Amino acid sequence: MTASPAAKRKPGKLTRRNTWIAYSFLAPNFLGFFCFTLIPVLFSVALAFLTWNGGSMSRITFAGFGNFATIFKNFNFAKTDLGITLRNTVYYTFFTVPLTIALALALALALNRAGRGAKALRAVFFFPYVSSIVAICMCWRFMMMKTGLINQALAVVGISVNASWTQDKNLAIWSIILVSMWRNAGYYMVMYLAGLQGVPAELYEAATMDGANGWQKFWKVTFPMLTPTTFFVSVMMVINCFKIYDMVAIMTEGGPGRATKMLVNYIYDMSFVSPKYGVASAVAMVLFAIVLTVTVIQFRAEKKWVNYM
Amino acid sequence: MSVQTVARRANGRAFGILGKAALYAALFLLACVTLIPFVWMLSSSLKLDQEVFRYPMRWIPETAHWGNYVEIWRKIPLGTYFQNTVAVAAAVTAMQILTSSFAAYAFAKMQFRGRDALFLCYIGTIAVPWQVYMLPQFIMMRNIGLYDTIWALVVLQSFSAFGVFLMRQFYLTIPNELCEAARIDGLSEYGIWARIVLPLAMPAVATLFIFTFVNTWNDYMGPLIYLTRDANKTIQVGLQRFIQSFTSDYHLIMAAALCSLIPVTILFLVMQRYFIEGIATTGLKG
Known part of the structure; x- marks a missing residue:
């Protein structure tokens, strides 16, 4: 324990003084945190029940559940704004998470086996993650143009794509999925590398003695032992996928039509383009509810897994 | 190994x-x-x-x-964009390291009433996506007159709960006996923070430094919301403006984009160990 024994026995002046010292340590950060994070978080909940179009504060009226009624009205995955943005976000998440996990795991397994040069390669794979989204998304957008590098390369292997990826109804969302795989795989690879360090070598020795081949070792030893990592990584990735905005804004601007509009695009539009603050916050609550659900599931499951690790 | x-x-x-x-x-x-x-x-x-x-x-x-x-320096005020970005990133990073490493000391090494509840509060907000409360923040900034200034970004990004969490986790690995010994020797709590805990926590400070700097440098949505005048823009939104006004100058856009990558690339090459190991050990979001 951290308090000095004397302070524990006599909960008098000393404890009180200690408390004030502790508060003085916290104050600089807490004041900023309180004003600029905590209050806005609470404010966002309140805002979802108000009607306010960005004008003067005197125009604010109480809306009750009106904003939620608005966004859920005639709810339809193909027509309403909430329906379409939800569908797009779920579609993007559904494909991005497993594909990125497969890539990240493959990279980690390969790097774990490579001896010389592994550190340099690790840095290479990680590098896209630190490079600015604006710069790389512009680059990918150009490379995915009709006569760009990607279509030229595909033509070499006999696949002809006669469209700009980011402007095609069906390809646009895949351009985002592919670029986000390329950008994030290295980040999750690092987590898998850490996970692989925790797999005891004896298990492999035992498997070898039992005559297991490489494939069997992966499915019977490595993969099960990595379950906690995989779980943690997928939860984080799902949450991050639901927060996607930058990539879409730069590569497709939500288009063509509304084909790549995501949940956060919807919040952004309602907040800053054609302000309906109440509606924006109601959509934000939907996003929050989704993320919270995923987080709670993670929290519960993590407790269960502590015993195994 | x-x-x-x-x-x-x-x-x-x-x-x-x-x-x-x-x-x-x-x-x-x-x-x-x-x-x-x-x-x-x-x-x-x-x-x-x-x-x-x-x-x-x-x-x-x-x-x-x-x-x-x-040519790119003549077409857009790239110099101004760079200056603004450096200013925001440096200010945010310095404030983060200072306030986080300070606050984390109370959470990790001191006993006081309400500690656990307060820490839970910090952790709780990490779980709330920023996109959920970006609008209330915006309304607040507009009302206190910081809209379209880089101060809005500095004020909003300087006090993250994540920094406190990262530093606290590292402080917990520093043996309490060291602090106890220092207390017996008559060092004040501030002295223990400055002379014992902080110097031992330099790897964590390095991790927090590179995390925050890179994130602030690459931040797109914050500047997009807050900065409208050219004189105030950071490099990321500046690039966006470039692509909008010179749509088909692909060669120039790529030259500017490449320039925007240089500072972070250098930082990454020098400090990648702290970056990568920071992720592996804390396993947390950027």
Whole structure:
């Protein structure tokens, strides 16, 4: 324990003084945190029940559940704004998470086996993650143009794509999925590398003695032992996928039509383009509810897994 | 490391010289795919605009137009953008490190009433996506007159709960006996923080430094919401403006984009250990 024994026995002046010292340590950060994070978080909940179009504060009226009624009205995955943005976000998440996990795991397994040069390669794979989204998304957008590098390369292997990826109804969302795989795989690879360090070598020795081949070792030893990592990584990735905005804004601007509009695009539009603050916050609550659900599931499951690790 | 070596030896028989060669070939191919966009960016930035999409594409331009890198500074106020970005990133990073390392001391090394509840509050807000409360923050900033100033970004990003969490986790690994001994020797709590805990926590400070700096440098949505006048823009939204006003100057856009990557690339090359190991140990979001 951290308090000095004397302070524990006599909960008098000393404890009180200690408390004030502790508060003085916290104050600089807490004041900023309180004003600029905590209050806005609470404010966002309140805002979802108000009607306010960005004008003067005197125009604010109480809306009750009106904003939620608005966004859920005639709810339809193909027509309403909430329906379409939800569908797009779920579609993007559904494909991005497993594909990125497969890539990240493959990279980690390969790097774990490579001896010389592994550190340099690790840095290479990680590098896209630190490079600015604006710069790389512009680059990918150009490379995915009709006569760009990607279509030229595909033509070499006999696949002809006669469209700009980011402007095609069906390809646009895949351009985002592919670029986000390329950008994030290295980040999750690092987590898998850490996970692989925790797999005891004896298990492999035992498997070898039992005559297991490489494939069997992966499915019977490595993969099960990595379950906690995989779980943690997928939860984080799902949450991050639901927060996607930058990539879409730069590569497709939500288009063509509304084909790549995501949940956060919807919040952004309602907040800053054609302000309906109440509606924006109601959509934000939907996003929050989704993320919270995923987080709670993670929290519960993590407790269960502590015993195994 | 030794665990890994043993594991590798155990796998040795099934995994001969041929396997090793195939492994390196695959890794090399993947590394190339990873780096191709950057090479393409460099190659395009040295071409003329009509050359960028010529078929078949040439990796090495017939003549390298280094002049492109001069022209971009004339077309957009790139210097101003860089200055603003450096200012925001430096201020945010300094404030983060200072306030987080300070507050984390109370959470990790002191006892006081309400500690656990308060810490839970911090952790709780990490779980709330920023996009949920960006609008209330915006309304607040507008009302206190910070809209369209870089101060809005500095004020909003300087006090993250994540920094406190990261520092606290590291402080917990520093033995309490060290602090106790210092207390007996008559050092004040501030003294213990400054002379014992903080110097031992330098790896965590380095991790927090590079995390925060890179994130602030690359931040797009914050500046997009807050900065409208050209004189106030950071490099990320500046690039966005560039692409909007000179849509088909692909070669110049790529030159500017490449310039925007340079500072972070240098930082990454120098400090990548802290970056990568920071992620592996804390396992947390950027």
